[in-house]
Amino acid sequence: MELKLPERIDRERWARMLTGGRGEAGERETLLMDECEKMLFDAARPKGTYAFSDDLSFEGKSIRRHLEGCTAAVLMAATLGRAVDDRLMRLEVRDLAAGVVYDTGASLLAEQVCDIFEEEIRARVEEEGRYMTGRFSPGYGDMPLTQQRKLMQALDAERRIGLTLSESGLMIPLKSITAVCGTSDRPVTGSLATCDECALRSECELRKAGKTCADK
């Protein structure tokens, strides 16, 4: 199905990503963000698919804890589409600085599209009087990236939204997300991964600064 785009790309987060969290975007960055936002909205053809599943057997402590108390799961996949990648390849040659800004903005846009998609699914789940946790993606906490394959197969994501997985486990188109949400008859919130099981705990800049990735 076609997914909705947000009104705008979150400028505050975008600027933070571009400046490594060190400061506010200057005039030049703002100009580039304006340009890239236009290009991204022009190129993006966001598509998504989801399915209900009784299978809660995923690899990783953190995802299992996230699904505690849940009786079923929603599997989801979303992508901004191929044209976003095509434009990036061109920008990298034409204007590398714009390429960097565009690339970051595209990742953010994929997140935002997925946020909206998740809320749509949540509304449908809640209509049935059920509850749903937030989404949890392979690669987060200690859930291996290889679990992407399982999600994509269950979702028939190649046929439905044109999402493929390369031999080395890259999702192509690049700006794509797969995720799992738990559902239950009783209220559930899910729990975020903690630094303890995170694969990146030793070098995480946020952690060094005394923060976690939950502090947006």
Place this chain on the structure above:
Amino acid sequence: MLINDGKVRLLDGGMGTMLQRSGAVIPDVPEVLNIEAPEVVENVHRQYIEAGSDIVYTNTFGVNRFKTEGSGYTVDELVKGAVRCAKNACGERAKAALDIGPLGKMLEPAGTLSFEEAYDAFAEIVKSGAAEGPELIVIETMTDLYEMKAAVLAAVENSDLPVICSMSFEKDGRTFTGCSIEAMAATLEGLGVSAVGINCSLGPDEILPLAKRLREATDLPTFFKPNAGLPDPATGEYNISAEEFTEIMKSYLELEPMFIGGCCGTDPDFIRGLRRIADEDAAQGACEKNKEERTRPVRICSATKVVTFDHTVVCGERLNPTGKKRLKQALLDGDMNYVLKQAILQDEEGAEMLDINVGVPGIDEVSVLPKVVKAVQTVTNLPLQIDSSNAAAVEAALRVYNGKAIINSVNGEKASMEKILPLAKKYGACVIGLTLDEDGIPESTEKRIEVAEKILDEAERIGVPREDVIIDCLTLTASAQQEGVRQTLNAIRQVKERFGNRTALGVSNISFGLPSRPLVNKTFLVMALECGLDMPIIDPGNDEMMAAVATFEMLVARDKNAVKYIEKYSDYEVGRTSSAAASEAKSEGGQTADEGSVFYTIEKGLEEETALATRELLKEHDELEIVNDWLIPALDKIGKGFETGKIFLPQMIQAATAAQAGFEVIKESMNASGGEQISLGKVIIATVKGDVHDIGKNIVKVIMENYGFDMIDLGKDVPPEDIVKAMIDNDADIVGLSALMTTTLPSMEETIRQVKAVKPEAKILAGGAVLTEDYAKTIGADYYCKDAMKAVEAAKDAVGAAQ
């Protein structure tokens, strides 16, 4: 052969749901049933044949070396088993179509599967399947035209069976990868397939308007196999009944398809419905169907852009090294970035297609031409003209071209026609026909027309559509053969009058040896356009020439209501060249001396201004001085700002790009004076195999280049063997590697192992988002580079260590 008697034949319906309904246990790879429970598969085929299918698809949609790996059976076993199941069920009543689906891996450039690997995977299926005697091959549910082309070539080169092809489109008439219906039709028509169609993705209601577009776009037979409506997103259930489906499919019969059938969610009830309406249609007879004569349009395309020759089509000439020193050097150095930038610029300047020629002494065209074609199609969707006198190079490039290309060129010599025209036929390309032959360029108009006719007749005889030959009547130099100009123009006029073919012309040769060449070029261009020139091959960066074309289009009323003309030229100042305009714009900004300094222009990221400022400096200083006292200190200042958090990545890259323009000026000056190039050392740089995130590596490359390293960029998804080879070929001691994903770190490790095995003293610089200092050391990297500035430091250190 397929019978095309105007009667619609029936395909089958969905396979997956029917297998589930059979009650059999469905393995992870359902095609395993072809061997373990053939009776189940045969039974599905039989049900469809009894419902009225004339053709059934073998149960091989998901069979290929990637998808069925680990199923316990080889591709050969699964395919042969499937064809046997279908043949057994068919008997004399129906025909078996060997079914080929997508590989499930994205092809280059977006993905990591090469065109050649895709071809091999398809060829494997075709060879196994053809051995069991199916009546035809169907390639279906494709969304990538490039993958479709690999499959079609594999099918026609490895069997004698008729091939029919269908792709899956979204409501906007494009596939997931952006391929349009018209681009599919134009490309597949030329590859010799028997029918083109649309299947899956949507229901019959949504596909109907797309089906009409396909009918308009091609003279080939068509076929349609829609889903049973649209699926519920959560449950996957389709929303249309067999009755509704049948009712809607009646409208398809007016399009006179060769075949109809159903895809996902359809079952024998749907086919029974189709049988009923097909029989009713046949009973009505074909008498009321009147075929209208259509003139076939001349079209070329990439996967996402179709160009129709119904107006003046500007072909960009700048990717032809004849007389272009900088491009020659770039091709010899393998500097793809320069080549690609020229492609992008010509696109932005308004070219509608690009000529690609790599003919430089010392270059192996057979390997370089396809490489450049592959690279150019990653950055622009303009259709390409493959320009070479080497037939093997032309074929290699046509093979990997994604769309319908033009070959430049064939001429009236027997040998040329024998070599080139069969290539145009096989790959479905248009071809430029030069009006010269064994006796050279004929002086008279009449002789040139004779040669043109000879080429057209021969093309037709071989099976290249006559209209797909674009005649080039050849521009002679006015300074040498003044009378010849009139002959060229007359010849164009006569080609149009007598044959109606499209014409092409390289324009700028006219002014060779004359002063003020632009005047001559522009006047001649307009004269030729008036005589019927359709495709001028010119430099789209020349505003005056582009303006002449746009004005001509307006005056001959092809640019209706002068919409394009007014949009583009409302603020145009006649007589002003673009470079004059650029320098004037600068002075309007109230530039002070300080603002013109290299420090200022680099900090502000101004490319052209940095080049200008560097040229100014060259008047009083030598190259080395400028590099050491201006360019490098300016970069250092930016680098410090970046490290202290005053300057951010985008600005640093802009500064580096601007500095590059300065270094380019220095390079030219040194080339001119024959001086030695400044190089701190050669560095091989690549994104490792399996990874396509290229941007980090590209940043490092630009910045290291600024600091005087000779960067040899191998691109992304580069196998370890290629990196080792480049290191040896270039005698480089430093290798920079990038990997962005945890899943591609092992690939980095393997690359380091291979590099060190061959050259233990080589220094490895490693970087990438998930890499850490510790991990980099563990896998054998000599330097961990957190960012581009660290890479510069590391490389300097490595050079010091080596000396």
